[in-house]
Amino acid sequence: MNELGSVVFKHSPEDFIVEEVWDTEICKISENSEVFGKTKVDFGRLDVNDRRDFMFCEMEKINLDHFSAIEILTREIGKKIHEIGYGGTKDKIAWTCQRVSIFNPNIELIRKFHNPNIILKNFRWGKHKIKTGDLTGNRFRIVLRDADKDAIKILSKLRNSEFIPNYFGEQRFGSLRNDNVKIGKLIFKKKFKEAVFAFLTDFGQSEDQEVKDAKKKLKEKKDLNEARAYFPSKLYAEKRILDYLSSNEEDWIGALKMIGEKTLLLMCQAVQSKIFNDILERVNDEGINAKSLNLMGYNSEISEGRVGKIEWETMELHDMRFDDFKVDKIPDLSLKSSRRKAFFKIMDLEVFTDDDELFIPSKKIILSFRLDSGVYATTLLEQFFELR
Secondary structure, X not given: OOOOEEEEOOOOHHHEEEEXXXXXXXXXXXXXXXXXXXXXXXOOOOOOOOOOOEEEEEEXXXXXXXXXXXXXHHHHHOOOHHHEEEOOOOOOOOEEEEEEXXXXXXXXXXXXXXXXXXXXXXEEEEOOOOOOOOOOEEEEEEEEEEEOHHHHHOHHHHHOOOEEEOOOOHHHHOOOOOOHHHHHHHHHOOOHHHHHHHHHHOOOOOOOHHHHHHHHHHHHXXXXXXXXXXXXXXXXXXXXXXXXXXXXXXXXXXXHHOOOHXXXXXXXXXXXXXXXXXXXXXXXXXXXXXXXXXXXOOOOOOOOHHHHHHHHHHHHHOOOOHHHHOOOOOHHHOOOOEEEEOEXXXXXXXXXXXXXXXXXXXXXXXXXXXXXXXXXXXXXXXXXXXXX
């Protein structure tokens, strides 16, 4: 889609509401956000003495990222991360409600739980841990503000769109520096030194001048020891790498690990995601009816027919081979092949426009819809709107 409408996205957490759907049940948010910080844990009709291995409850949160919320929960109720189960992660700048499971719960610690950004409610006993993907889907209510004329015009296209290409969103590729694919490819090609230098010297255009100057200087001089003195303290991961290399010279794999396993894995998955997006773009352009497509990995098998030819050509374009996805020296970064839905359907879509009380005299767009598990609202919105 060439023409995009411009809107302000996630102006406040209340503008992005997500409620998990479990078959016919919906994890509903509270009537208003003023309840946060005032609500006490209420077990309702749950018989706390009729214990099971797992306790299910709904976790409602606002303006807090998913992993911080889980970390707070585990700390306050005396559990470890792996003892908390959930069906999917939720955004930070959002008001969300989701189901979680707690293994072998400490009733008294849960009763005392209190946090200004988290509410625990609707308790029940369960038989198993909730795992990623267990939920049916998510229901969204999204307010897009300061909508320009193109955004209003494009709503008819949104209403009439039956199936939407299931692209990975831009966030997957590095929202600040947009270098996840570049560094991921260097890791897959076992060019660990180049990957370290790319992380240390790449910067985003929106970063402040102090960061840009430091990274430009290192790129020019390539003196890692000298860089320790002038790299800003705000560059935490970069500083850890420089400190590590000062006492572990040329241990590039060890230096990469200073970035953190989750971040490194995201960089590698970004390569997989970019290849998928490029394949899907051609499949969509050619009008091929495909239910799912390969997420390439070290055990991939090329599809039959025209889709298979597109897969080969896209892999060649990216200079990638299946074996590249296996990283023997950092096994946790190796990626297996899997399948991903190629297109998704918007369900229960309702679209409204109104005067924007915050961006006067502009209009706001209110969207209400439901998506299946594993499909992201941002993926949908990015295909119609320029999100500011």
